[in-house]
Amino acid sequence: MEQFTLPHTDITAPNVVLGLMRIAEKSDEEIRTLVRTARDAGIDFLDHADIYGGQKHRCEERFAEALALTPSERDQVTIQTKAGIVPEGPYFDYSYEHLVESVEGSLKALRTDRIDILLLHRPDALVEPEEVARAFDELHASGKVRHFGVSNHTPRQIELLQKHLDQPIVANQLQLSITHSTIVAQGVASNMQGSDQSIVRDGGGILDFCRLHDITIQAWSPFQAGFFDGVFLGHPEHAELNAVIDRLAAKYDVTPEGIATAWITRHPAQMQVVLGTTTPQRVADSAAGSDIPLTRAEWYELFRAAGWIVP
Secondary structure, three states: OHHHHHHHHOOEEEOEEEEEOOOOOHHHHHHHHHEEEEEEEEOOOOOOOOOOOOOOOHHHHHHHHHOOOOOHHHHOEEEEEOOEEEEOEEEOOOOOOOOOOHHHHHHHHHOOOOOEEEEOOOOOOOOHHHHHHHHHHHHOOOOOOOEEEEEEEOOOHHHHHHHOOOOOOEEEEEEEEOOOOOOHHHHOOOOOOHHHHHHHOOOOOHHHHHHHHOOOOEEEEOEEEOOOOEEEOHHHHHHHHHHHHHHHHHHHHHHHHHHHHHHHHHOOOEEEEEEEEOOOOHHHHHHOOOOOOHHHHHHHHHHHOOOOOOO
């Protein structure tokens, strides 16, 4: 498992993360097996959110109930969670009161005294950056949150927040897979009139922005064909792509999940892949792609096979 020091932190992080949004109905033993498999593969970075599980903090609670981490075991893992979505609406709330209340709920549910990284889950159109800064200052000063980041944010949204924050934004969690890679593709097709691929949809190139500011991109839904369109692995609509994936999987002696992971981790932006599966074998298979040295030609072959234009 490839590891790196997460910029702006002292966290040694793997480039594959275990997402725990689907464990609410799993038994204690199933959750333990899932986390154990991830840990055996070198994944000690765990991703949560306050809304995961059908009711507030449910997946966080199930994790804590199943693992019952001792203080020394807690020190061995990085726990990240998110706040900002109100599912009853649904709507978004970055107010001081909501963020602090959400963190207090996560601390209680997770049975821990600290959250290593707190992400703002989705942009709040009514955000008041001063309110976010007030919450972050209090949570950081009290030791309840060590570091802060965002999810699904554009460059300008990050700059607006950062103007008021004393803490750096350390991560931006974005949907990214071989087939859902607009944030990569728009740069490749830059200035190609008539090509939808060249359209900048995020306010100025979020991939390059994050690289410029040492913000780690965390790729969620790494096997999804599009926005909740189902997986592309083995899907007949992506036959050309799967043929390339299968050939490379045989070459590197990994599964297709390993190649799909490797396509993301090969990028020099040093991204993290966030796995959402609850199948232990798929976690192990995906982790095996962490440090596969795809060549430049192989990376672009996968990119082209997914339908993206390489001029």
